[in-house]
Amino acid sequence: MTTGWSIWVMFLVVLNMGITFFLFLWAPHAKVPSRGDGTTGHAWAGGAIREGLRPLPRWWIVLSGAMFLGAFGYLWLYPGFGAHKGKLGWTAHGQLAREVAANDARLDPLLDRFRMYSVEQLAGDGEALQMGKRLFEDNCAACHGRAAHGNQALGAPDLTDHDWLYGGTGKDIVTSITHGRGGVMPSWSALGDTTVKDLAQYVLSLSGRPHDDLMAAVAEPIFKSTCAACHGADGKGNQGIGAPNLTDGIWLHGGSLEAIETTIRGGRQGHMPNWDRRLDADDIRVTAAYVYSLSHPGHGDAD
Ligand code: HEC
Ligand code: HEC
Known part of the structure; x- marks a missing residue:
């Protein structure tokens, strides 16, 4: 915090506390006009409700005083008064670091156990799947969908x-998750629209879909010479390059x-x-285990 900001914050704190303190001292002695009937004469709802004049209850005054003193205590112990760091040296960063460390300590034994399993075995471990599901929803659902059914507009399977595409x-x-994938199907417009x-x-x-036999027969040799290099002569694809099974x-x-x-x-x-x-x-291993479990429902136990 720059000195200018620090002074500004200190000014605001002093101003607010000052006004509060002033009200506190002044209110009990304030002269409020009162009528003989013990009201202020302010009336609402056509006179049905009239404002009375009662001293503030003692508990309210004591409580407010305690809160006022508490505010001083807080500003002494914690950051808040300009650049003053507070007696306890608390920082948001420090608190976060402590919470992260505590979380790591809690997770460590779990992760140690996970490391002893293969991904396939992890897919049978409820705790691993729970973690994997959360990671999947945070990182992968945007493209693959929450239920992992993919998105044809993005080409996400x-x-x-x-x-x-690349093996299951x-x-x-x-490997797919760690290094990413990028399948490229070239454009074949150069073959001409009839051939396409x-x-x-x-x-x-x-x-096995309904098709035009004659056109398919004309295309077969072209497929074998042009497309089979990637999709295979039988059209069953090639996981080495992510060419889909057709x-x-x-x-x-x-x-x-x-x-x-x-x-x-x-x-x-x-x-x-x-x-x-x-x-x-x-994280990648538990996410992979979750992905594996999706196509192996009821996948057995972890031993
Ligand atoms: C930006 C969108 C996007 C995000 C985010 C994304 N993916 Fe993908 N993912 C794709 C696309 C697109 C492909 C297909 C790549 C290709 O066509 O070569 C793919 C392919 C895969 C494959 C290979 C599937 C196969 O059939 O072999 C796996 C596994 C996979 N993603 C898992 C994940 C996981 C797990 C995450 C989260 C950690 C994730 N993806 C996040 C877009 C995404
Ligand atoms: C260089 C390798 C390569 C060649 C050659 C190739 N393809 Fe592909 N093809 C791919 C890849 C990789 C994909 C997947 C693209 C992706 O990941 O989005 C693909 C995707 C496709 C798809 C989409 C499949 C789906 O599930 O939506 C069709 C259809 C297709 N190719 C047909 C052909 C035909 C017909 C030819 C020949 C004219 C051909 N391909 C030649 C690599 C190839």
Whole structure:
């Protein structure tokens, strides 16, 4: 706090306390006009209510006096009077540091236990899941949704469906969270609009959806030469580069004919941020355990 601010705060404190003290001394002696009937003559509600004149109750005066003295005590012990640090040396930072340390001390034994388990085992530990759920809601729900069903507009996958772009073992999930992911589907508009439409029919055929046989047949060799490098000759995808399985009826960017054509024509990019700078390794493991549990409901015990 600069000296100017300090003086200003001190001035305000002295002014407020001064006014209060003055009222306190003055009020009992104040001359209030009174009538013969013992009222002030102020009347409301057409005279039905008249203001009486009674001395302040003693308990009220004693209590106010105690609070007034208490305020001095507080300003002596705690910061409040300008830059005066207070006799106890209390600071908000200090209090926060003590509370964080106490919380760490409480969590340490829990985290020690968690470190002995694999992510898959942690997914069967109620306390780990509770922590993981909270971390998920704070950090991940914005894109993947509170129930983790994903968001096609953002290209954020459903994490509950057992269909993995990059693999669904505990280790794969930890890697996805720690380092982030970024799948790139190139744009194929250069192939021409007719070919894009043929390819979309072929993609529909891969998951057994109604499609135009002739167009799909025309596109098949193009898929094998152009798309199979990433999506595989059978269209089942490649977890090494996050190329989705096109045969399972689960869509990252939408499975309507229009959405598929848009994907092929314009390409798509997914960006999953890396969390290694925002979450520590323990937090990432419990979050991964929570994610793992979502597609393994009733996942067994932790031993
Ligand atoms: C900014 C939006 C965003 C946030 C926040 C986010 N994600 Fe993601 N996440 C994505 C996108 C987009 C992808 C798909 C990446 C791709 O297409 O290559 C993804 C992919 C993943 C995958 C890989 C899924 C698979 O099928 O292999 C996992 C696991 C995952 N996220 C978990 C998390 C967790 C846990 C958090 C919170 C710590 C989180 N995400 C936060 C957008 C996000
Ligand atoms: C360089 C590798 C690569 C090639 C080549 C490639 N893709 Fe992709 N494709 C991807 C990746 C990676 C994604 C996921 C993008 C993301 O993470 O958002 C994807 C996504 C898609 C999707 C969206 C799937 C969904 O679930 O919404 C479709 C459809 C698709 N590709 C079709 C094709 C077709 C057709 C071709 C050939 C013309 C092709 N891809 C060529 C890498 C590739």
